[in-house]
């Protein structure tokens with residue numbers, strides 16, 4: 229009987245759900261706060277990131293599915309790290325070390341890098357489009373504005389016809405992607421060139437971080453952007469293009485947002 233009782237106790241521990249683990253860790257960190265409803269989801273992230281937030285009284289936790297099969301002590305360590313972070317409590321170095329040791333395991337590192345490659349790869353199409361060749365545009369702008377000195381990143385047309393983002397530079401994958409919507413006779417060359425120029429400026433003027441603030445379009449960036457030949461006309465044409473194609477009655481702020 230004793231033996232059976234012990235086994236039951238062990239299996240109860242073994243079968244503690246992920247939500248129960250978070251509940252238990254929550255109580256240990258915030259003993260006087262009632263434990264909110266907890267929802268834990270494993271997500272297909274391209275890295276081992278995890279997120280936690282309190283939303284409408286619910287504790288929402290998103291964890292990389294890479295950690296789905298991690299043993300309970302690792303889940304417990306991560307729970308402690310996330311909940312401490314949420315309440316700005318001092319991190320327990322032992323939990324942190326345990327979690328980091330796990331991520332550093334050779335097999336975990338291997339699956340992490342496989343997942344990064346597979347999921348993190350940017351999907352984009354050949355830079356030579358139906359109407360415009362992005363490589364050609366890049367080199368033209370490079371000579372005109374950068375003394376031909378800018379090293380060419382990956383370039384491509386978006387897979388989908390993005391209507392909200394006309395251009396985007398992704399520093400992680402070092403790629404400039406333009407919306408396929410611009411590879412059209414409807415889009416004047418001047419605006420395609422202007423969007424490309426804007427994205428190229430992101431390579432020249434990286435995002436600035438001041439404390440917790442992030443400045444993507446710094447004053448220097450904006451000043452450099454105004455040096456584009458036909459700047460006012462390009463913006464006007466871009467606005468007209470957006471009105472024509474998809475963004476009816478939008479204002480200049482939408483234009484700023486569309487060129488990321």
Ligand SMILES: [Zn+2]
Nearest residue numbers: 426445487488
């Ligand atoms: Zn931008």
